[in-house]
Amino acid sequence: MTNAAAFTLAGKKGLVLGVANERSIAWGCAALARAQGAEVVASCLNEKARKWVEPLTAPIGVDLVNCNVEEDGQLEALVKHAVDKFGKLDFVIHSIAWAPLEDLHGNVVDSSREGFARAVSVSCHSFAELAKLCAPHMKDGGSMLSMSYLGSGEAVPNYGLMGPVKAALESMVRYMAMELGPQNIRVHAVSPGPILTRAASGIADFDGLMATAQAKAPLQRLVTLEEIAQLSAFLCSDAASGMTGQTIYVDGGVHAVD
Template identity: 90%
Template structure:
């Protein structure tokens, strides 16, 4: 393997879930993966989202599918389509998270059992479901990524219910890394600093959260969508072949300071 090839996604086949608009992390990952030579199938939630996403994906040749992981059979259909198109998969990026607004905006102790269960199902367990579907079609191994946040390991004001959910996701990443390692499948959680995505806009006082992060960051700024995509591309490349089971921060250093 040449040193140049190690940092390329050229020829790799990928599946990316969760494109919502031009500000979504999944879109940043899609755009960079295509620029690096990967072939990708990507998903958006439904037809309503599709009108915002298709003008992004069509010009770069990324095939778009609808996928609501709460709807029976849709995740299976998405994976089946990607496998039929490519014959195999080399990387999977899971960038979806959701919780009912009433539960998200309230205190954790006031969250409903149903709302908590749905948040875990969509934001966490769907990653395990995706892995189960994709792993048999990764004969050469590869990478599986999901997206977390600092609120998984410490209590962040207004992050609420999603903190415990992301903590469960990061734990799942470690167990999936252990279980899928013998197949040469690497599993990571990428933990970006706050950026204004559609999902983030549902968090109360998100502007305040971003301001706090910028003030605390050793780099004295917020990270960009491009920087998150660059880390994700690296983890999906052969250059990261010796890494698995980690939560990796791209947050300007906020996680490292008090």
């Protein structure tokens, strides 16, 4: 018999990284998790971001911690804050990505070694670092999610450097799923269609990318922040207990058509 309670995050404790403003995927995920009854700690990049984010998180009872994953000790401090508050973790959502603009806006063949390395470190390897820190505190198992994009598996104009970086992220998801599965920790990449977030605004001709996606989509529209959050909430719930190691699209069907 179906357990309706499995389709909720009530009573779960979670950590959501990467809230930038009201349009960020991390914010959509954190807000829905709270609405479903989860307790949540969230992160933003720094004090500059905090002035935009705290007015969102404070009214719904989400603790906010500054965390720049390039700064030594900040990721560790974020996880410690969450564990000290909750005693354990049930889900972790990693929604951070970054590349230097000069590398992001150029051809992949022209990217600098330093820029590529920083993009991989921030957007991909930080997920593995986060998992290492969080897994010991997921004694009952749980879910870890990161955010990808269609450009990981095919060449998307203007997506450039982030395509190979997201491909690495999706591969990392599969290896993390294999390694953490014995601890009943499930790992997924969520691959949304394009929506106008602060990170997306750094991609050249992003309006054109959104227009192309809408024209190709079988649903004939772009997806919403709420739809991305709903998929993420499902994957963090007990209803998804038999799933791990996948890249799951929420893009109106764009990935399925030529």
